[in-house]
């Protein structure tokens with residue numbers, strides 16, 4: 001969205017915010033984290049956090065944007081103006097919120113490149129190639145064909161860089177020609193189709209042999225699988241998926257009309273985003289358990305959706321076309337989210353460096369290209385670069401994992417703590433509640449107040465200390 005434009009209706013806000021929120025976080029990131037961190041127990045932890053933390057922060061950020069009509073840096077600066085000592089220094093929070101999307105966009109585009117590749121992979125390969133029993137070799141080792149195909153792709157720098165650049169060119173072209181509105185309109189049709197397709201695949205998966213064990217793994221929490229890492233991962237996922245602690249919701253709030261009901265708009269975004277993530281899990285996790293057992297789920301990594309979904313499509317006639325349609329729809333969801341990340345960055349860069357939008361786009365693209373290519377090479381030429389090797393539990397983590405960890409598990413909790421201090425210490429809980437409530441009923445006001453005043457800061461501090469290996 002360009003400067004000085006606003007949302008012309010409440011629906012406009014909800015669609016734009018949901019378009020930004022629903023993306024790779026729901027379809028790529030949520031299922032693999034759920035599989036890896038214990039299935040049902042992760043799902044339960046995530047849902048509790050969304051309804052408490054996620055809700056409070058989502059609504060607070062929108063309110064901050066609407067009160068100040070500014071992006072994160074401007075909003076923090078304005079609200080902290082005149083405050084001395086500690087409260088004055090909270091303005092750094094605006095910067096932290098603004099830096100996160102700069103870190104996320106490059107690797108988001110790397111995954112966007114993977115999705116682009118899989119659109120072609122589905123169209124150009126006989127579906128039998130991905131059959132769950134097919135064998136192929138990767139680095140001289142014989143392994144499951146779908147997994148080998150994925151490994152061979154991400155470790156081939158030319159291909160991976162090529163598809164990454166293709167994705168970047170498309171989203172930059174959309175932003176440069178100012179046709180985001182057109183894409184959003186397209187998305188209004190494509191997003192429901194994606195959801196219907198996911199539901200249809202979920203129903204199909206119910207009939208896969210052994211899928212019962214997978215549904216149980218996903219839907220029945222097993223407390224013995226709970227650990228600190230469940231909470232750290234769920235918290236990072238919550239920030240990523242709801243697009244919070246990265247300035248975007250502050251910016252969206254700034255474009256919202258005063259008379260629109262903030263409470264119900266935020267409810268809808270929260271529900272929609274969580275609903276899509278839940279369905280994506282319901283589609284992928286029973287399939288991975290059906291094909292490879294619970295072990296395969298626990299060993300899941302960033303490739304889960306790319307390895308498992310082709311196997312699902314290979315298991316029924318015509319699956320190739322359904323697979324291509326699936327990845328095209330995911331590509332759209334990814335593109336709308338990437339465009340909103342790019343817009344946030346362009347807004348920040350042009351405002352802070354006082355340069356034109358065009359120059360800001362060029363700068364951001366250069367940054368994305370450099371970090372993105374380094375991230376891709378982390379799977380091949382730069383595989384020896386493992387920046388977090390000094391923390392024992394993150395030994396061996398690749399560049400993509402490191403960027404993801406620093407943004408989601410370190411910077412976002414710090415940004416969220418700053419937002420909470422801003423709300424409670426600077427704005428005041430009464431004032432922000434008045435802003436949020438307006439003339440409307442607000443059933444979850446108590447949840448908001450309790451989270452903001454009591455829960456968020458201590459819990460986030462624990463998460464942060466644990467994520468960085470200082471405790472736990």
Ligand code: PFF
Pocket residue numbers: 020021022023024025026101240241242243244246248337338340341344
């Ligand atoms: N929430 C998006 C997703 O789940 O894929 C990612 C994202 C998009 C984060 C846009 C931030 C943002 F500004």
